[in-house]
Amino acid sequence: MSFIDTDNLNNKDIQRLIDKAGFFKKTFLDTKQIPKYLEGKIITTLFFEPSTRTRTSFDIAGKILGAQIINIQVDYSAVKKGESFLDTIKTLNSMPIDGIILRHPKSGASYFADKNLDIPVINAGDGSFEHPTQALGDLFTLNETLGKVKGLKITIVGDVLHSRVARSSIKSYLEMGCEITICGPLEFLPKFNFNYGEIVTENLDEALKNADVIMTLRIQNERLHESEKMNLNRYISDYQINKENLGKAKLMHPGPVNQGVEIEIGLINDSRSLIGLQVNNGLFMKMAILQEYLGDQNE
């Protein structure tokens, strides 16, 4: 079964994955022994964009669960010889592979792969559409740190327009009963609202008021059109999260962080920062997702 977006997950599904990630974390830390749920499985990661944490994390998650992981470097694959995306994934599909973990720069690439393959696709981020494993990993971190998710006031600050993490987060956090505010300069807010029930403001003070959690997003220069490239200094002065304006809230960031842009240099190591924990917990959420979607009980 493929795992493409957060649309098809209800709060019970999400809670089950959070609980499963918690179980894996506890078991792993206590015993270093996790049952090999994916023993005999061959899984490929196919990344058409650079990645450190997501790819490595999937690699480790799969290996802990007993799968063999093949990392395909697009830079060294036949894609460089002009092979189309469709032909590339079809080629993989003609080998005995049990699942593809896909990252792609274009929105909808995961659904496209899913429609054209008969093996499960795990979306590790496609264009500005979704990055569901990140959103669920962050929910796990919040649940673990604050003891609950329901009722939390969460503010997402930054380049919401281009962010796939924002889209996955808004949908799944709202499903879990959070209140979501998105904030940023006009250039980074969608011209049309998502209409999922989010609150939208350009005013950072307003957005930070009473927030339990601030999630900052990276300025995605690679997805900006020339007309959107804004004055970074203005962004820093108006929207950077620093020691003061963070207040009592917890700080999150899906990474990679541009220190000194979205957040003040050094804030990443502040006691209110969950950024390191997000990376660590992301591993266990990926294990939960791999086990749930690629494990034998679903076949």
Add this chain to the structure above:
Amino acid sequence: MNKSTPMVIRNIRLKDDDSKISNNFFDVFIKNSLIEDVIKSKIDSRYEDYLEVDGKGNIMSPGLVDLHAHFRDPGFTYKEDLKSGSNAAVNGGFTTVVLMPNTEPPIDNPDIFDDQLDRSKDLSVRLLHTGCLTKQRKGEVLLDFKDFNSMIEKGSVGFSDDGDHLKKSIMIEDALKVFSGRVPLMDHAEDHLFLDDGVMNEGVVSTRLGLIGRPKEAEIRSVEQNLNIAKKTGGWIHLQHLSCGESVDLVNEAKINGVNVTSEVTPHHISYTENQIEINKFDTQFKVNPPLRTEIDRVKCLEGLENGIIDVVATDHAPHSYIEKREIFSDAPSGINGLENAFGLVASKIGIGKAIEKMAENPGSIIKKISGLKIGEIRRGYIADLTIISDENWILDLANIKSKSKNYVMNDKNDFLKGKPIITIFEGKLINNE
């Protein structure tokens, strides 16, 4: 025109002036490729010199006329060619199809126009041609005026840079002056200034899906521009494939003010919305320019069609190969095939009688005005272009498609097409579609 055996189509029903289908049966006589007479059916009468065809109580429409189709020939004949496109047209009940000139090479001079005319003979439908407005269809330099005139004399029924809006007002004005009301300037009203690589309507859905939008302003501004120039010059503008509610309001206002404007809407813009792209998870069959808009726009376009603000339905039949459409959404080409399910789709929205008005009578009357061809009516002395329609619910079957390309939006039993063209008669020659 052929001199084959005279024919009488017996026991057919016709649309009356209120766009209702009458319960009376008629017999339509065809001789020398023309409609010889239309009389009330008389039981027991025999017409010995005529080949008799029993219409079985089905509905007869004037042959359907499409003012906007792409047959991709020359240049992209793996998608469609003049023959396959014509066969698709017949299959959909069309007898006259106006082709857009965005071929490769584009139809931008009298010589290549002549080639198109030569290659359009002996096909199963009447193909009418248009020329580009600008050289190489690049939007930079208008065709030479003598070439415009030459192509009009040869039978061009309009000029269009379809696919792109003609941007410069002075060029629109100059072209209208040359055309001087003989043929329309047909404009794809979407100003590229606003488009920014957009791949679907700009709105809630494009935001949710993380896709770049094509804003409504692109259409609205260029519709305004066209209407202002038409008003100023008295020239004839034909607005292609309107998609925004605001455009319908603008055209309405212009018509009230006597502006010389006609307009079209596609079957897909009155049938589907941007929501299909979200519901169907980035399905490229719904990728089209101008893009499918919101439900409000769809309803406004539908109402505009029904109440006469929009004159005709045109398919914008835009074939693309399976492999081209089988792409990630932002990489797939835009376009929906239309000829073979258009009538059923439109009739399911506005009824068979009204669909006949919008897909046969009105576009036929526009062609008659331009070229003098007597089509678009079932009347003595008119060309015997006729379409017999069965009043049935049906589903488009991929196996029966004649187009080289299959990029139709398929329907299912929850979404029946209504009114199926079963027999097409072109210049008195009968082709059974079943």
